[in-house]
Amino acid sequence: MSSSTSLTTQVVVLGGGPGGYTAAFRAADLGCEVVLIDDRPALGGVCLNVGCIPSKALLHAAKVLSEAREMQERGISFGAPTVDIDALRGWKDGVVGRLTGGLTGLARKRKVQTVVGVGRFTGSHTIEVADDDGRTTTVSFEQAIVAVGSRPVRLPFVPYDDPRVFDSTGALELRQIPKRLLVIGGGIIGLEMAAVYHELGSAVSVVELAPQVVPGADADLIAPLAARISRQYDAVWTSTSVTAVDATPSGITVSFSGESAPATAQFDAVLVAVGRVPNGGLIDAEVAGLDVDERGFISVDSQQRTNVGHIYAIGDVVGNPMLAHKAVHEGRVAAQNAAGQSSGFDTTLIPSVAYTDPEVAWVGMTENTAAAAGVDVEVGVFPWAASGRSLSLGRDEGLTKLVVEPQTGRILGAGIVGPAAGELIAEATLAIELGALAEDVALTVHAHPTLSETLGMAAEVWEGTITDLYLPRKKV
Structure with missing residues (x-):
């Protein structure tokens, strides 16, 4: 009543x-x-x-x-x-x-x-x-x-009433571990769920409309992740759209439009992760x-x-x-x-993290956003193949990048790909918030061997003072 x-x-x-x-x-x-x-x-x-x-x-x-x-x-x-x-x-x-x-x-x-x-x-x-x-x-x-x-965004042609079709909420319920799983959407949510189901035993395929997974992030940050999942998953189709999803007794039949994808393929389950509204x-x-x-x-x-x-x-x-x-x-x-106080939200420094394997994190200005805005930037990139700590973890594919204002040396942005990137991005976020120069980060003593010291080394790469790599001499 x-x-x-x-x-x-x-x-x-x-x-x-x-x-x-x-x-x-x-x-x-x-x-x-x-x-x-x-x-x-x-x-x-x-x-x-x-x-x-x-x-x-x-x-x-x-x-x-x-x-x-x-x-x-x-x-x-x-x-x-x-x-x-x-x-x-x-x-x-x-x-x-x-x-x-x-x-x-x-x-x-x-x-x-x-x-x-x-x-x-x-x-x-x-x-x-x-x-x-x-x-x-x-x-x-x-x-x-x-x-x-x-x-979650719902695609109008997807039969959501079929239990073999689910969004990220349904994926977290672990109702089933399908033999063949298609993830529609190669953004952060889709790739995180793909990682879980891959390790639990599903043969995973990913389809993404954009030219790369995790659209919007700089290509060099995404490259190690893309290379790893391309080896692990059944397929990763980029620049590809899904045109139809049909539920049949034998499986979910999906139609594609793209150069690398087949015209149709059948899966045991489909996860839709194409964004939020x-x-x-x-x-x-x-x-x-x-x-x-x-x-x-x-x-x-x-x-x-x-x-x-x-x-x-x-x-x-x-x-x-x-x-x-x-x-x-x-x-x-x-x-x-x-409550009567005077307070404002005036920062644009909001770090983004993909908790994939490897993790990808970025904050502030990226090379993509700098190019779109016509801002002149330089970068300092330190490859983790030269990091003792990274090698000791059995992972050498990562990198740390600082985006720097050439005239002043001020750090405008940062990107990291590799284990614990989501934790490491905090130092870069604070440095940018405080208006630090690349020199400030380079002169900060980082513990060795750690992944965090790759931030200092990326700053040294930009300065031209790096000794852990041999690079062409930079005019100081």
């Missing part, structure tokens, strides 16, 4: 992902009364529940399998691994549960009231929340922070007077304020890149402004 209740609060946060719960907790810490609305009983949004965290748990398992296999060539054999999918799924779910449980406790300690259900604006100061049981809650607010995130068009934002574009994005200023002065927006719904760490910082900014 349906029922309705009402709440009144100073600040309401619509969406409980990393940006949303950060905003709610920060506003509460600043003394605001806060209501947090989310359509999941467990806080954390897509990232924690069905995205970043569970995928990294499975990628760790995949890495263990890969390293165990590769060590056989170096004299250590563990025998053929056996994988208990139910136990692996349970461990992954346990990691998620531990974190979501922690968030519930943090909300309770801060006296943040949570309301579970789908929220939509019914006015400029009201949101109605409907739960699965037909109950509604009307939340009246003084300030609002919209953090409703994004959802913002949820700004699903919350009746126009009722509150919010401007939402045709794609579902909500525009904001540097204070995360929308065109409606008392409503803020953060995360995926305000624009690319759709990354949790961007949403978290935007959430703090929005909460502080809603």
Whole structure:
């Protein structure tokens, strides 16, 4: 039987992902009364529940399998691994549960009231929340922070009602380990899931519309990853489109258009990972007077304020890149402004990481973006084939690159490919944030032998002072 209740609060946060719960907790810490609305009983949004965290748990398992296999060539054999999918799924779910449980406790300690259900604006100061049981809650607010995130893009010709076809959320459920798996989309999400299923035993094929996997990243960063997966996977088709997907009793038949791909091929399962679309068009934002574009994005200023002065927006719904760490910082900014402080989000330094094998990470200006903007840059590239630490790991295909302003020596960007690239990119991000010169990084004493010293060596390459390589002498 349906029922309705009402709440009144100073600040309401619509969406409980990393940006949303950060905003709610920060506003509460600043003394605001806060209501947090989310359509999941467990806080954390897509990232924690069905995205970043569970995928990294499975990628760790995949890495263990890969390293165990590769060590056989170096004299250590563990025998053929056996994988208990139910136990692996349970461990992954346990990691998620531990974190979501922690968030519930943090909300309770801060006296943040949570309301579970789908929220939509019914006015400029009201949101109605409907739960699965037909109950509604009307939340009246003084300030609002919209953090409703994004959802996977759905291709119109794909039979999603067939259990053999799934998106990234379905892939993380580990319902099956198909013998033949096609991944449609060679971006970060698609390649991360491809890595997991490859190590669990699937024969993987990847199809990508762009000329390279991980479109947008510099080609030299992607080359080691592309070379490795081309050896490991059944096929990697780039510059290729999918024109039809048909479910048949014997498998999923996929039609392709591209020079290297076959006209058709059959698979046991298909994972669709072709991007995400913002949820700004699903919350009746126009009722509150919010401007939402045709794609579902909500525009904001540097204070995360929308065109409606008392409503803020953060995360995926305000624009690319759709990354949790961007949403978290935007959430703090929005909460502080809603609480009466003056705060702004003014950085463009948002690192991107593909947790593939090898990992790929970049931050700041790339060679691609510099060329598109007509900015003159130089690069210092240190190959990991000259890194003792990399060789000791049995991996020599990586590289570290700094993008430098020639006139000043200021670091404008960085890219790293290799094991732990996602961890290493932090030093480069801080260096750029602080306005460091390549000389500053080169003069910083890094521990040896480490992968982190490749950043200092890349700076030395640009300076022309490198001794671990022999390069043509550079005029100083």
